[in-house]
Amino acid sequence: NAGVTQTPKFRVLKTGQSMTLLCAQDMNHEYMYWYRQDPGMGLRLIHYSVGEGTTAKGEVPDGYNVSRLKKQNFLLGLESAAPSQTSVYFCASRLPFQTRPLHFGNGTRLTVT
Amino acid sequence: GQNIDQPTEMTATEGAIVQINCTYQTSGFNGLFWYQQHAGEAPTFLSYNVLDGLEEKGRFSSFLSRSKGYSYLLLKELQMKDSASYLCAVRVAGNQGGKLIFGQGTELSVKP
Numbered sequence: 001n002a003g004v005t006q007t008p009k010f011r012v013l014k015t016g017q018s019m020t021l022l023c024a025q026d027m028n029h030e031y032m033y034w035y036r037q038d039p040g041m042g043l044r045l046i047h048y049s050v051g052e053g054t055t056a057k058g059e060v061p062d063g064y065n066v067s068r069l070k071k072q073n074f075l076l077g078l079e080s081a082a083p084s085q086t087s088v089y090f091c092a093s094r095l096p097f098q099t100r101p102l103h104f105g106n107g108t109r110l111t112v113t
Numbered sequence: 114g115q116n117i118d119q120p121t122e123m124t125a126t127e128g129a130i131v132q133i134n135c136t137y138q139t140s141g142f143n144g145l146f147w148y149q150q151h152a153g154e155a156p157t158f159l160s161y162n163v164l165d166g167l168e169e170k171g172r173f174s175s176f177l178s179r180s181k182g183y184s185y186l187l188l189k190e191l192q193m194k195d196s197a198s199y200l201c202a203v204r205v206a207g208n209q210g211g212k213l214i215f216g217q218g219t220e221l222s223v224k225p
Contacts, residue, residue, distance in 0.1 A: 031210060033210075033212075035215075041217060042117075042215040042216055042218055043213075043215040045212055045213075048210050048212065056210060058212065090156070098143050098204060099144065099161060099163065101146055101148075101158035101161060102146075102156075102213060103158075104156050104157070105155060106154065107155060
């Protein structure tokens with residue numbers, strides 16, 4: 001049982017380049033989330049989705065876009081990368097009940113030079 | 114606004130007990146979660162509290178006081194493998210998606 005899988009694991013981009021981070025879950029979870037984690041800042045929510053075809057903004061959405069075309073996949077896009085987007089990105093998913101915890105992927109370490 | 118506070122770092126000795134505190138001020142409350150995160154790895158779920166009181170799960174216990182906006186995670190019989198970051202997170206009520214707001218995490222070092 002794979003759980004939540006993120007690709008790629010590492011990436012280096014130049015300023016202005018674009019890329020897409022892929023998150024896939026095989027637990028049939030309705031809700032999916034993208035967080036970024038920076039030293040001293042904790043995990044901050046970028047965008048989230050409560051079902052196929054729906055997305056919503058989190059705390060720090062600027063510079064990112066997302067899509068949820070299939071229930072099991074949640075894509076995070078950076079159209080024009082900036083050094084401020086250097087971070088570790090985590091995808092998470094969960095069932096739609098308030099008591100249910102998030103299940104996290106192993107993260108993508110992105111460096112923008 | 115949303116604010117969750119935890120100590121940045123703590124050090125404890127193998128075999129001892131350590132308590133990691135978390136205070137929160139959020140617009141609504143729908144449960145508090147504790148996660149463990151080893152360096153370079155994903156956070157993993159430890160415990161959930163929504164009612165006041167203590168929840169025990171093996172060597173780990175978590176306590177909640179909603180009136181005080183306070184929680185703690187208690188780790189007993191510390192082992193070297195407990196060296197990790199411990200994240201406190203609040204599920205904010207009244208919004209679609211039941212978002213989790215995270216504290217910055219407490220880095221725990223267990224010494225021999």
